[in-house]
Amino acid sequence: MNTETETTKTLRRDAAENRERVLGAARSSFAEHGLDVGMDEIARRAGVGVGTIYRRFPSKEHLISAVAAETTDSLRTVLVDSLALKDPSEGFRAWLFGIGQLQLEHRGFLSRLMDVTDEAVRVDLDEMSRKLLRQAQASGAIRHDITYEDLMVFFWSLRGVIERTWERAPRAWRRFAELYLASLRPGAPALEQPPITL
Amino acid sequence: MNTETETTKTLRRDAAENRERVLGAARSSFAEHGLDVGMDEIARRAGVGVGTIYRRFPSKEHLISAVAAETTDSLRTVLVDSLALKDPSEGFRAWLFGIGQLQLEHRGFLSRLMDVTDEAVRVDLDEMSRKLLRQAQASGAIRHDITYEDLMVFFWSLRGVIERTWERAPRAWRRFAELYLASLRPGAPALEQPPITL
Amino acid sequence: MNTETETTKTLRRDAAENRERVLGAARSSFAEHGLDVGMDEIARRAGVGVGTIYRRFPSKEHLISAVAAETTDSLRTVLVDSLALKDPSEGFRAWLFGIGQLQLEHRGFLSRLMDVTDEAVRVDLDEMSRKLLRQAQASGAIRHDITYEDLMVFFWSLRGVIERTWERAPRAWRRFAELYLASLRPGAPALEQPPITL
Amino acid sequence: MNTETETTKTLRRDAAENRERVLGAARSSFAEHGLDVGMDEIARRAGVGVGTIYRRFPSKEHLISAVAAETTDSLRTVLVDSLALKDPSEGFRAWLFGIGQLQLEHRGFLSRLMDVTDEAVRVDLDEMSRKLLRQAQASGAIRHDITYEDLMVFFWSLRGVIERTWERAPRAWRRFAELYLASLRPGAPALEQPPITL
DNA sequence: CATGAATGAGAATTCATTCAT
DNA sequence: TATGAATGAATTCTCATTCAT
Numbered sequence A, B, C, D: 001m002n003t004e005t006e007t008t009k010t011l012r013r014d015a016a017e018n019r020e021r022v023l024g025a026a027r028s029s030f031a032e033h034g035l036d037v038g039m040d041e042i043a044r045r046a047g048v049g050v051g052t053i054y055r056r057f058p059s060k061e062h063l064i065s066a067v068a069a070e071t072t073d074s075l076r077t078v079l080v081d082s083l084a085l086k087d088p089s090e091g092f093r094a095w096l097f098g099i100g101q102l103q104l105e106h107r108g109f110l111s112r113l114m115d116v117t118d119e120a121v122r123v124d125l126d127e128m129s130r131k132l133l134r135q136a137q138a139s140g141a142i143r144h145d146i147t148y149e150d151l152m153v154f155f156w157s158l159r160g161v162i163e164r165t166w167e168r169a170p171r172a173w174r175r176f177a178e179l180y181l182a183s184l185r186p187g188a189p190a191l192e193q194p195p196i197t198l
Numbered sequence E: 001c002a003t004g005a006a007t008g009a010g011a012a013t014t015c016a017t018t019c020a021t
Numbered sequence F: 001t002a003t004g005a006a007t008g009a010a011t012t013c014t015c016a017t018t019c020a021t
Helices: A005-008 A015-034 A038-044 A050-056 A058-086 A087-107 A119-137 A148-165 A174-185 B005-007 B013-031 B041-048 B050-055 B061-086 B088-105 B118-138 B148-165 B172-183 C003-009 C015-033 C039-046 C051-054 C060-084 C087-106 C119-138 C149-166 C172-183 D003-008 D015-033 D039-046 D048-055 D060-083 D087-103 D120-140 D148-165 D172-183
Strands: none
Touching: A015 A038, A015 A050, A015 A058, A015 B013, A038 A050, A038 B041, A050 C119, A058 C015, A058 C060, A087 A119, A087 A174, A087 C149, A119 A148, A148 A174, A148 B148, A148 B172, A174 B148, A174 B172, A174 C003, A174 C149, B005 D060, B013 B050, B013 B061, B041 B050, B041 D087, B061 B088, B061 B118, B088 B148, B088 B172, B088 C039, B118 B148, B118 D039, B118 D148, C015 C039, C015 C051, C039 C051, C039 C060, C060 C087, C060 C119, C087 C149, C087 C172, C119 C149, C119 D003, C149 C172, C149 D148, C172 D148, C172 D172, D015 D039, D015 D048, D015 D060, D039 D060, D060 D087, D060 D120, D087 D148, D087 D172, D148 D172
């Protein structure tokens, strides 16, 4: 903003860009080594000092949350793209597999992946998700006793699969997802277990 | 001798019992705080000094393995009990839910849970598992295109579910398992995704 | 800025100076308590946190080596100064006593003192040492059946003397060295024991 | 002594014998691994429990001293044997080399080797030592300006030599001793360094 | 008396976080 | 504002010593 500062420190990276660098470094570090990577390593990858990270993020925990929150965009993209599909059944399937692919790409902090801290955003994504389910159920593609929470649980289940298989069988989660999807089709016997609330 | 001392200091006990105390303390510590709990905390819970833990287990890694190995017995019990059921369909279901319950009880080091290091034991459990699946398929309860690996993947998926839900919805995994089980019933459409190898 | 803070907290200094402080603290700690001093004690002496030591030296072993390596310069100084003396006999004597003085000043890790890990440096010091001996022998000051290895052994022998006497008789090693030196003068009877190789 | 006890506990090792076992185990442990061996290792070698060691020796320090003190007998043997030799010059030489051999055999706690805690014993050994020196000087084999302390220092110097050479050149100390001995012969120049007291 | 399991202070090392420059 | 050196609490593991059996 300040022109003089802008002039004298032309080479200094813009704060926003700097934040991106850190987030990117954090994401790839987490993907490779898990959440236990040191802040030094992340700083090194980002090409900044540790202090710079702490200027943007009060603590490592905040950084992790920020990286997780960052996936919100991808999450939204998956939802929007899925909703855009004509066939609700196709849209539903695209959603499930889209989230799976997302997790594969963000493995390392899967435990935090589906955390969305911003309430407004959460509600937004929530509504899109529920709509996808509703449409699929209305179209007869998905059983009516399936709840939104069931799908959340499915997304969480992917973590266990991906963390264990991504190295040796990176497509294993797809078979798993397809099987699970089959159980959501109408015609299956009624469920004994009651729906859950979270 | 002195009752008060007995009370305040909980005098040295039998070595074997002590080992159990350590394993128990480790298991519950892991369940509550994950594998990152300090050895001090485990020792405190067990009511022993850290040195005592190290007398039995050369390193924290060994302790973790021991706790994990301990579950092998439970694993076998689940399998044996499931195989003992007359109805193969019932046996198969008992197996799936039994493993889920096991994981719920051992949450904290779920990442190690299905590791069985002793080769002979592994083969043994393996054979029982495959037999359960075979019988269920022969009886017509389970689709024939389901493989042993599919079930392993399912067990791993439970980790993601349980770690995320055990506190607020400890029965969530049951609904998830029931749904998954439904997808294994005959009559569902053929799977596009090929079976996996691990 | 605040003078009082300056006094009470001794604000962070230049990194290089800090490294020196650590090396100095390590050297004096080793001299007083031997290699078994804790890193905490060394850090305390240096007026830094333990972490600071580990920032410069990956492990205690590295720190010890660094302190030892530091004496390499003193070793070279002794050699250069001794070689600079006109009289080869004087030079030889200066060498022996110089090394003794060095050991007295670095007592505590005498076991590592004569270790020179850098091959090039070792060869360099080696050559100067051999030259000192050669010149002394050529000038007739030292017997011709004395080998370079004999002198190494003498230097090692000083460790035993100094470790045992430095507190109560810090000059004892000088008398010992003088006596030994006397045995190197020409005219003594031939040696029965063969020269050694190391 | 008590016949009944003797009868009922026939298999229990005699206390004195037990003490010997511990001392022997300690000595060989020290020789192999230095003073840093654990008490457990010593107990294992001795075939007793650690508690048994602590029954005989209040602390590790005491055990070390005891092992060191044990060499007093060897020390005396060397002295007696050396004094028994007709030729004082031979006796003196036998003494020096005898002590060297002793140290080679007891390497590991050389730092404590010459410690003799029992005052009466110390005086006794002291007198024999001084007598050996006196006789050698009287016979003209050794210079008159050599003191008893000079020889003590020599014995200590052997530690540095032996610790550094015993593995690769176990006879190196002999050449060193021979050289040193040469310096004690009459005819050498007067010493500048004053005699020491300890 | 002997045993060896138990103890816990202490040692080396790591890493999130702070702060002087 | 960015940097990275400094910090020190926390962690794993060791070992001399104690004490119930």
